[in-house]
Amino acid sequence: MSTTASSFKQAEHKLLSVPGPVEVTDEVLFANAHPSMSHVSPAFAPVFGDCLRYLRKVLYTEKGQPFIIAGSGTLGWDLVAANLLEAGQKALVLNTGYFGDAFADCLETYGAKVDQLGAPVGGRPSLEEVEAALKKDKYAVLTFTHVDTSTGVLSDAKGIAETVRRVSPDTLIVLDGVCAVASEEIRMDDWEIDVVVSASQKGISVPPGVSITALSQKALKVLDSRKTPIPAYFANYKRWLPIMESYEKGTPAYFATPSVNLIYALEASLKSIVDGPVSLEDRFKMHKEAAKKFREEFMRQAGKLGFKTVATSPEGAANGMTAVYVPEGVAPPALVGALAERGIVIAGGLHKDIKTKYIRFGHMGVSVVERPSDADKILAALKDALQAVKSA
Amino acid sequence: MSTTASSFKQAEHKLLSVPGPVEVTDEVLFANAHPSMSHVSPAFAPVFGDCLRYLRKVLYTEKGQPFIIAGSGTLGWDLVAANLLEAGQKALVLNTGYFGDAFADCLETYGAKVDQLGAPVGGRPSLEEVEAALKKDKYAVLTFTHVDTSTGVLSDAKGIAETVRRVSPDTLIVLDGVCAVASEEIRMDDWEIDVVVSASQKGISVPPGVSITALSQKALKVLDSRKTPIPAYFANYKRWLPIMESYEKGTPAYFATPSVNLIYALEASLKSIVDGPVSLEDRFKMHKEAAKKFREEFMRQAGKLGFKTVATSPEGAANGMTAVYVPEGVAPPALVGALAERGIVIAGGLHKDIKTKYIRFGHMGVSVVERPSDADKILAALKDALQAVKSA
Numbered sequence: 001m002s003t004t005a006s007s008f009k010q011a012e013h014k015l016l017s018v019p020g021p022v023e024v025t026d027e028v029l030f031a032n033a034h035p036s037m038s039h040v041s042p043a044f045a046p047v048f049g050d051c052l053r054y055l056r057k058v059l060y061t062e063k064g065q066p067f068i069i070a071g072s073g074t075l076g077w078d079l080v081a082a083n084l085l086e087a088g089q090k091a092l093v094l095n096t097g098y099f100g101d102a103f104a105d106c107l108e109t110y111g112a113k114v115d116q117l118g119a120p121v122g123g124r125p126s127l128e129e130v131e132a133a134l135k136k137d138k139y140a141v142l143t144f145t146h147v148d149t150s151t152g153v154l155s156d157a158k159g160i161a162e163t164v165r166r167v168s169p170d171t172l173i174v175l176d177g178v179c180a181v182a183s184e185e186i187r188m189d190d191w192e193i194d195v196v197v198s199a200s201q202k203g204i205s206v207p208p209g210v211s212i213t214a215l216s217q218k219a220l221k222v223l224d225s226r227k228t229p230i231p232a233y234f235a236n237y238k239r240w241l242p243i244m245e246s247y248e249k250g251t252p253a254y255f256a257t258p259s260v261n262l263i264y265a266l267e268a269s270l271k272s273i274v275d276g277p278v279s280l281e282d283r284f285k286m287h288k289e290a291a292k293k294f295r296e297e298f299m300r301q302a303g304k305l306g307f308k309t310v311a312t313s314p315e316g317a318a319n320g321m322t323a324v325y326v327p328e329g330v331a332p333p334a335l336v337g338a339l340a341e342r343g344i345v346i347a348g349g350l351h352k353d354i355k356t357k358y359i360r361f362g363h364m365g366v367s368v369v370e371r372p373s374d375a376d377k378i379l380a381a382l383k384d385a386l387q388a389v390k391s392a
Numbered sequence: 393m394s395t396t397a398s399s400f401k402q403a404e405h406k407l408l409s410v411p412g413p414v415e416v417t418d419e420v421l422f423a424n425a426h427p428s429m430s431h432v433s434p435a436f437a438p439v440f441g442d443c444l445r446y447l448r449k450v451l452y453t454e455k456g457q458p459f460i461i462a463g464s465g466t467l468g469w470d471l472v473a474a475n476l477l478e479a480g481q482k483a484l485v486l487n488t489g490y491f492g493d494a495f496a497d498c499l500e501t502y503g504a505k506v507d508q509l510g511a512p513v514g515g516r517p518s519l520e521e522v523e524a525a526l527k528k529d530k531y532a533v534l535t536f537t538h539v540d541t542s543t544g545v546l547s548d549a550k551g552i553a554e555t556v557r558r559v560s561p562d563t564l565i566v567l568d569g570v571c572a573v574a575s576e577e578i579r580m581d582d583w584e585i586d587v588v589v590s591a592s593q594k595g596i597s598v599p600p601g602v603s604i605t606a607l608s609q610k611a612l613k614v615l616d617s618r619k620t621p622i623p624a625y626f627a628n629y630k631r632w633l634p635i636m637e638s639y640e641k642g643t644p645a646y647f648a649t650p651s652v653n654l655i656y657a658l659e660a661s662l663k664s665i666v667d668g669p670v671s672l673e674d675r676f677k678m679h680k681e682a683a684k685k686f687r688e689e690f691m692r693q694a695g696k697l698g699f700k701t702v703a704t705s706p707e708g709a710a711n712g713m714t715a716v717y718v719p720e721g722v723a724p725p726a727l728v729g730a731l732a733e734r735g736i737v738i739a740g741g742l743h744k745d746i747k748t749k750y751i752r753f754g755h756m757g758v759s760v761v762e763r764p765s766d767a768d769k770i771l772a773a774l775k776d777a778l779q780a781v782k783s784a
Contacts, residue, residue, distance in 0.1 A: 002401045009394045013427035021428045021652060032653060033425035035405035036413045036599065038737055070464045070601045071626065074648035078626045106625035201649060207428065209462045209601045209651025231623060233498035234463065234470045254742070256466035257593060259601025259651070260413060261424060345430055350646070 005030050014340065017378050018347040019149045019179055019321035019362040020202035024269065025370065028206055031268035032261050039260050040252035047267050048247040048258065054270035055214065058181065058204075058280065059196055061188035064214045067240050068266070070259040071211035073178040073199030075235060077106035079213055080141070080174055080195055082232040083223055087111030089140040092133055092171075096124045096155060097148030098351050103176060107143075110231060115139075121353050122151055122312040127159050134167040141172040141195075146180035150351040152311050152323035152360065154184065161191040172219055178202060181212070182273055183320030183364040185284040194219040203320055204273070205365035206265045278369055287319040290368040294361070294375050295322055301383055305330075310351075310358055320364030325357055330389055332359050338385035344378050397422050406732065409770050410739040411541045411571055411713035411754040412594035416661065417762065420598055423660035424653050431652050432644035439659045440639040440650065446662035447606065450573065450596075450672065451588055453580035456606045459632050460658070462651040463603035465570040465591030467627060469498040471605055472533070472566055472587055474624040475615055479503030481532040484525055484563075488516045488547060489540030490743050495568060499535070502623060507531075513745055514543055514704040519551050526559040533564040533587075538572035542743040544715035544752065545703050546576065553583040564611055570594060573604070574665055575712030575756040577676040586611040595712055596665070597757035598657045670761055679711040682760045686753070686767050687714055693775055697722075702750055712756030717749055722781055724751050730777035736770050 008030040016023050037044045048068070055066040069075065085091060088111060093104040095118035104114045117125045117133050125133075134142070142164055144155045157175055164173050174195040177186055181196065182203030188196060194216040201208035215223070215237070223237055230236045239255050246253035273283065295309060295317070306327025311317035326332050332348050336359060339346050347362075349355040367374035400422040408415050429436045440460065447458040461467065477483060480503060485496040487510035496506045509517045509525050517525075526534070534556055536547045549567055556565050566587040569578055573588065574595030580588060586608040593600035607615070607629070615629055622628045631647050638645035665675065687701060687709070698719025703709035718724050724740050728751060731738050739754075741747040759766035 002403045003395065003399070004403070007395070008400075008425070010425065010427045011394045011396070013429075016428045016430060018430045021430065021649070023428050029425040029427070033400070033402065033421040035402045035421070036408045036415050036593075037405075038408060038410045038413065038739065039600065040739070041737060070462060070603075071467070072462045072648035072650070075463070075626045078624065081625065109621070109623065109625045109628075199649065201428075201652075207651070207653035208431065208649045209654055211462075229501070231501065232470065232627075233473065233501045234467045235624075235626070236501075256464035257413070257591065257600045258464070259599070259654070260593075261599035262601055262651070262654075345433060347430065347432070 014343045014345045015374060015377055016345050017362050017367065017374065018345060019360055021208050022202060022205055022362055022364055023366040023374070024205050024207065025272070025366055027272070028265045028269045032207060032265040034261050034264040037260050039257050040254060042252070044260060045247055045250050045252045048263055049250055051263055051266045051270055052244060052248045054274045055212065057274045058270065059186055059188040059214055060190065061214065063217050064188050065220060065241070065244065066212065066214045067237065067244055068258065068263065069211045069240060070209065072208065073197065073211060075211040076197035076213045077103050078232060078235040079237060080197065081107045081110035081112060082235050083230055083237045084172055084195065084219060085110065085112045085140055086226060086228045088113065090115065090137060092117060092139040092142045094125050094130065094142065094144035094155065094160065096145055096151060096153040098150035099145045099148050099176060103143055103145070121351060122153060122310045124153050124155055124316050127156065127163050130160060130163050131167050134164065134171070139168065139171045141174050143174040143176060145176040146184055146186070147318040147320060149179045149321065152309070152318045152321050154311070154316055154318045157186060157193070158191050161193055165192055172222060179318070179320060183287045188214065188216065200262060200266060203364050204266070204269055206269045207262065209259055209262050210266060283369055287364060287368050290363050290372060290375060291317070291319040291322065294363050297379050298322070298324070301379065302386060305386065310354070321360060321362045323358055323360045326359060332356065334389050335359060335385060338388045339381055342381035342385055344381045406735045406737045407766060407769055408737050409754050409759065409766070410737060411752055413600050414594060414597055414754055414756055415758040415766070416597050416599065417664070417758055419664070420657045420661045424599060424657040426653050426656040429652050431649050432646060434644070436652060437639055437642050437644045440655055441642055443655055443658050443662055444636060444640045446666045447604065449666045450662065451578055451580040451606055452582065453606065455609050456580050457612060457633070457636065458604065458606040459629065459636055460650065460655065461603045461632060462601065464600065465589065465603060467603040468589035468605045469495050470624060470627040471629060472589065473499045473502035473504060474627050475622055475629045476564055476587065476611060477502065477504045477532055478618060478620045480505065482507065482529060484509060484531040484534045486517050486522065486534065486536035486547065486552065488537055488543060488545040490542035491537045491540050491568060495535055495537070513743060514545060514702045516545050516547055516708050519548065519555050522552060522555050523559050526556065526563070531560065531563045533566050535566040535568060537568040538576055538578070539710040539712060541571045541713065543702050544710045544713050546708055546710045549578060549585070550583050553585055557584055564614060571710070571712060575679045580606065580608065592654060592658060595756050596658070596661055598661045599654065601651055602654050602658060675761055679756060679760050682755050682764060682767060683709070683711040683714065686755050689771050690714070690716065693771065694778060697778065713752060713754045715750055715752045718751060724748065726781050727751060727777060730780045731773055734773040734777055736773040
């Protein structure tokens with residue numbers, strides 16, 4: 001007898017509490033175990049179409065064009081760099097950590113002239129600094145990392161977008177939302193965001209392997225009015241646009257084979273995000289509350305030991321993850337190991353300047369909305385792990 | 393209670409008999425439903441490492457370097473074009489169908505000067521023609537599609553490689569094996585193939601979403617001695633090489649998040665291909681025998697009606713798929729539809745010159761090795777479907 005959705009319960013495992021990949025539901029995993037389907041079958045096309053429609057809801061956009069392409073989140077940078085800039089054009093990268101450095105690197109690979117506007121680790125450039133930079137030079141695009149996974153710093157997406165629109169209305173606004181989509185509010189139309197770059201394995205709560213991006217009508221016009229050819233084949237939006245339009249109409253089309261099973265999983269997760277019992281507004285509110293509570297409890301337990309969040313201001317701290325400096329005398333790998341022994345998987349450092357000095361927790365998606373008790377488990381294990389590490 | 397490997401049986405579904413994606417085993421789907429894991433967890437790293445080791449066996453290479461990257465098979469063309477050629481260098485594309493045209497297009501996108509050597513639809517360039525072309529000009533790379541999914545034409549991989557090595561030993565030999573790896577014999581070391589491009593969803597029998605490529609030591613040297621920077625970020629082998637080396641040693645490393653669940657699925661399938669009860673040699677033999685039998689039975693049933701294989705010679709016909717012209721009076725969509733009504737999913741045409749005149753069947757992987765009775769089901773349904781279409 002075959003396995004049914006209701007009989008499928010995922011295998012026992014350690015609680016995954018890194019800032020992505022995140023815990024996913026049984027429904028999503030069951031969808032990922034869908035029997036093989038042709039990518040051009042009439043049964044699969046509407047599933048793909050649904051994903052596109054759901055993504056529009058998640059991003060609060062009516063005319064934004066989502067793209068679902070097999071790849072890592074990183075592929076989204078190539079899509080931006082190869083399609084929305086031409087060699088020699090200028091880009092302003094607001095840098096709040098590792099992912100700012102790397103995005104800048106990607107833009108330069110395709111010939112963009114990049115200026116970076118940074119801040120000390122844990123901080124973010126102020127809107128005044130953004131305004132000043134935009135007044136000093138003309139940029140084809142401005143990029144910012146909504147949540148930088150290496151620092152847990154949250155950018156003021158709405159404020160940045162308002163500043164760009166006021167000071168430099170032609171500049172395309174690119175929001176790197178790999179670690180933000182579906183855990184942080186992003187109002188693509190209202191805020192006039194031109195590009196959202198994301199992936200499946202964070203707030204969207206699906207296994208990794210899908211690059212998810214969305215373009216505003218303005219970004220599509222920039223794409224359409226390029227003077228030079230797009231210097232990439234797979235990462236070419238012009239090749240993917242008719243495919244997305246066709247699938248959305250329910251008609252399969254082919255450029256390169258999509259990750260069929262992950263798209264079934266994506267549909268299952270997006271359906272529950274958009275049409276589930278918790279509204280999108282409540283989802284974002286729950287992430288805010290969960291982050292606040294997690295950090296308060298964490299500090300109540302560990303603050304006196306010298307732990308300190310990397311993000312230097314509460315309004316500049318992500319709602320789906322937290323990065324925390326460990327005090328002198330506690331080795332991050334020992335703490336990560338002690339937590340793993342207690343069934344909790346957290347992440348070590350990533351930012352080059354502080355790599356060996358901090359740890360990172362994820363608190364997004366399923367662990368916030370469906371199973372808020374996950375945070376209690378993490379904190380209980382932390383208490384125990386801290387004892388073990390201190391007495392070792 | 394959680395679902396276990398032995399209790400998981402994939403959902404009932406139509407038999408997928410297109411030339412990829414193909415049917416996959418319950419074990420592979422169960423692995424694809426693995427609970428969320430960190431891509432840098434010590435438990436995941438050896439799984440990734442095993443995939444690399446197994447791929448070497450499948451390709452009969454000791455020192456070839458496999459790369460497993462989230463993406464479609466198509467991404468492999470970008471990897472070749474962006475990394476192993478520099479703008480202005482020449483490439484010779486042996487064209488046996490749609491995938492030759494498209495690979496050429498990709499190479500040109502990155503600035504290569506491409507010459508194509510084709511043949512009438514269903515045929516393949518002769519080794520004499522290849523030799524003559526190589527003597528006329530100097531090519532940095534030669535590419536060929538081992539099995540062109542649009543025509544079912546099989547290239548003589550060994551013969552082509554011998555010719556290139558003899559006539560133009562510096563030319564890199566690129567085998568596009570998306571529809572060939574694990575269903576056709578490929579002896580990377582013995583035949584001195586420099587690059588194999590593949591994907592998860594065909595002979596490898598895993599859901600789509602993973603680009604699989606492998607480079608010879610010679611190709612790695614070409615990569616290493618480039619004079620110009622690699623014009624891509626995600627599709628940059630130099631960024632991925634240390635990641636692959638690290639995972640193979642069992643140590644996680646990060647450049648972009650791999651498709652963790654698909655890699656569990658890949659491990660499950662490659663393990664059964666490499667270490668299962670059927671040897672690799674027997675696997676290839678079984679594909680040859682199954683293809684021969686399928687085409688004989690098909691022609692016995694339908695040959696007198698005017699069906700005809702697209703591949704014009706038996707030695708130039710793939711062992712994992714068959715493309716067949718339908719006779720006047722039979723509409724391919726009607727036949728595809730009639731088969732779907734009978735639980736069998738086959739594919740329509742793809743090659744631009746004959747698109748509306750033919751149909752395609754897949755017979756590779758699970759349907760050949762684990763469940764040879766799939767072919768009987770297809771042929772029985774075909775008989776019935778043909779009656780229905782003729783009498784309609």
